[in-house]
């Protein structure tokens with residue numbers, strides 16, 4: 001059993017975050033932070049609220065995004081975690097992390113993860129990318145984060161949307177060091 005921080009921000013594809021929460025929370029301690037826009041997109045794309053998430057995942061610890069006094073904002077506490085995952089990561093959150101600007105707890109947790117060398121995984125979703133997005137991705141990568149794109153492969157024989165979602169989430173979990181059977185690997 002590991003301990004993870006999962007952040008859901010306001011990029012399209014919040015279902016990736018939801019599915020990550022579902023799989024990760026089966027056998028791990030999960031701390032969840034949802035940005036304000038993350039809540040908006042959860043409502044838009046999945047028709048669910050933070051209250052629904054609280055009811056469906058009673059063991060998941062949900063943190064207030066405004067609470068900068070949270071233990072997660074402290075290096076000595078965040079070091080106890082296996083990884084911080086931002087799924088999906090908006091370009092706004094990416095920009096904040098790349099430039100060290102903390103406007104909410106998600107930004108601060110990402111900053112702390114970088115300084116404490118806790119694995120940080122950002123599943124960035126936007127299309128197309130501007131030069132600013134690409135520069136920010138390079139910046140966070142240089143600082144130690146893993147930038148991933150919400151682009152599924154098609155070599156595992158997907159038949160439904162859920163297979164595509166599981167491919168992306170499986171790739172994220174691979175990076176976080178979590179074993180799973182969400183997709184069939186190449187030549188498996």
Ligand SMILES: Cc1cc2nc3c(=O)[nH]c(=O)nc-3n(C[C@H](O)[C@H](O)[C@H](O)COP(=O)(O)O)c2cc1C
Pocket residue numbers: 008009010011012013035036037038040041044089090091092093094125126
């Ligand atoms: C339905 C919807 C879809 C969005 N999709 C994206 C997206 O795919 N990528 C992105 O970077 N921003 C997207 N946005 C805009 C972000 O939500 C907005 O930039 C917000 O300020 C991000 O804040 P956050 O990073 O704190 O969640 C979307 C907004 C809405 C309402």
